[in-house]
Amino acid sequence: MRFVALLCLLLLGAPALAADKSTQQVFDKEIERKAVQAVVWGLPVVNYDLMRQEMLAKTPGKVGQVIYWGRPLDWRNQTLTPNPDALYFMVFFTTKDGPVVLDLPPAEDKASFNGNIVTAWQLPLEDAGLLGIDKGKGGKFVVLPPGYKEKLPDGFIPLQSEIYGGYMLFRSNLASHGDADVRASIDYGKKLKIYPLSASGNPPETVFSDVKDVLFDSTIKWDASFFENLNRVVQEEPWIVRDRVMIDQLKSLGIEKGKPFEPDQQMKSLLSKGMKDAQLLLEAKYDAGFPPFFSEKSRWTFPTYPDLIQAGGRGFDEENAYPVDHRGVAYSYAYIGLKRLGAGQFYSISIRDKDGREFDGRATYRLNVPPDVPVQQYWSVTAYDRQTHALIKNVSRASRSSQIPELAKNSDGSIDLFFGPKAPKGKEANWVPTDPKRKFELMFRAYGPTKEFFEKKWVLADVVRVDK
CATH class of the missing domain: 1.10.3360.10 (VPA0735-like domain)
Incomplete structure (x- = not known):
């Protein structure tokens, strides 16, 4: 009888146990x-x-100070899709104790910058610099905390933030990668200042830390x-x-x-x-790709989704639009927000060659850059690790750009760039190395793109694999 009773209890309890397990799974x-x-x-x-x-954790830098990379970026900078053809200065700030001033220098004869100021949510507050809202005049940009109502002194440019935290990316432009031009770019970048608005009458000295040798991994x-x-x-x-x-x-x-x-x-x-x-x-x-840019079949695409570009420029304050899903994709492979994408810079991404195949680090590819690229400043092409979206580790360089005087040109003025594990014979100056164990992706940057660029009067060709 005891066995029968126990069996009955187990049988009666089984549905409840099953239900509990099912509920927990839900x-x-x-x-x-x-x-x-x-x-x-x-x-x-x-x-x-x-x-x-x-x-x-890894640098002497603190919030309210400046860290910078004292040479063109190499693979030790493991941020998402950075630009190795400008010198990077980065400032993190918080307005919890009051407004913060970002005092940015005017352009000089051979020195200028492109800058972007964003919130912690990477919402663009303003683009600054030669191609920013100040048109190279510089200025005292003041990030205001939520709800700030006080009147600013004359000459300050208010940037109202919804939150306290944020950062600025200040790219000090390079005339070339030569030592003298790098030194001049560093000296110019060190003219930027950050200080509390409350100390604007007698600003404290801005602290700079060179982090070029730090393995800075924010992937x-x-x-x-x-x-x-x-x-x-x-x-x-x-x-x-x-x-x-x-x-x-x-x-x-x-x-x-x-x-x-x-x-x-x-x-x-x-x-x-x-x-x-x-x-x-x-x-x-991301693998599905973004809309093509240069033509309907181009493998070069917009840098992200058009609705996200529009929403970011409008402060994500549209009544019937909030592209959170597209924003998530964008910040899985990149950082920073641009208020006016295309006014100062434009980027285009390629994750496949002309035949639609992913870029293989074991193969060799050629990109023909036609002559007379319609830009006011410079153009560049950078290779990134396809999985991490950071610079390819342990390679000698990450990009080639119009700032490189030794680039070999074709008779028609175009330039052939090569991507692969080894440089084609005689093409070392035009070569970007890849890791044969990794896939990669490419980004084309146009700084100061002109009207002709967006009218597609100049078209960048698709990348061709040359060792089929």
């Missing part, structure tokens, strides 16, 4: 889905925090640590009205303003699964 799947959404939504601010934390970490970065910014920054829908979603993941983020092992496992799904999703969308 809850777990919901957590994973919300984790995916949090990743896509939070990528811009985590991208920012990864760079900020790398500065704080996206596709694991549960992502949520630690996200939580840090959630704790630091006020909620933006349009993002309040995420409050409860993040709360279900253990991220809640004013409370510690302490996920248990089960939650960490679910967050890791969600992170991997988000990675697969974003990579698939």
Whole structure:
């Protein structure tokens, strides 16, 4: 009888046990889905925090100071798709204690900069420099904290932010990669200043730290640590009205303003699964490509989605548009926000050759750059690691540009660039090395593009594989 009774209890309990297990699976799947959404939504601010934390952990730099790379960028700079043909100065700031002044120098006879000032969400506040709103005059740009109402002194340019944190990317332009021109570009960049508005009458000296020899790795970490970065910014920054829908979603993941983020092992496992799904999703969308730029069949595309370009330029303040998914894709492979893409610079991406095949680091490719590129400043082509979207590790250089006087030209004035593990014979000056163990991608940059560039009167050819 005892055996029969026990059997009956087990049988009666089985449906309840099955239901509990099924219910738990539903809850777990919901957590994973919300984790995916949090990743896509939070990528811009985590991208920012990864760079900020790398500065704080590996360099002498601090918030409110300037770090810079005292030579053209090489593979030690593992940020997302950086430009190795300008000298980078980077400033992280916070307005929690009041407005912050970014005092930027005017262009000189042989010196200028291109700069972008953004919030922690990488929302563009303003483009500055020779091709920015100041048209090379420089100026005292003042980032204002949320709700700031006081009148600024004359001569200051207000930039109203929705949150406290942000940063500026200041690219000091190079005449060439020669030592003298690099030194001149550094000296010019060191004319920028950052200080509190409250100290504008007697600004303290700006601190600069050269980080050119630091392995500065802010590539996206596709694991549960992502949520630690996200939580840090959630704790630091006020909620933006349009993002309040995420409050409860993040709360279900253990991220809640004013409370510690302490996920248990089960939650960490679910967050890791969600992170991997988000990675697969974003990579698939990136692999699908952006709209072609030079022609309907061109393998050179816009740098991102047109609706995201429009939304960023309008401060994400459109009544019927908020392209969060497209924004997530963009900040999985790049950083910084441009207020007026095309006014000062324009980028184009290629992830496939003329025949539609991915770029293979074992193969050799040729890109013909036609003569008379319609730009006011310079053009460049950079190779990046296809998986990390950073500069290819352990190679001698990452790009070729019109700033390189030794580039060999064809009889018609065009230039053939080569990408591959070894330089074709006699083409060393026009060659960009690749890693034979890795896939790669290319970015074409046009600084100061003219009207003819956007009218497609000049067309960049697709890249051709030459060792088929």
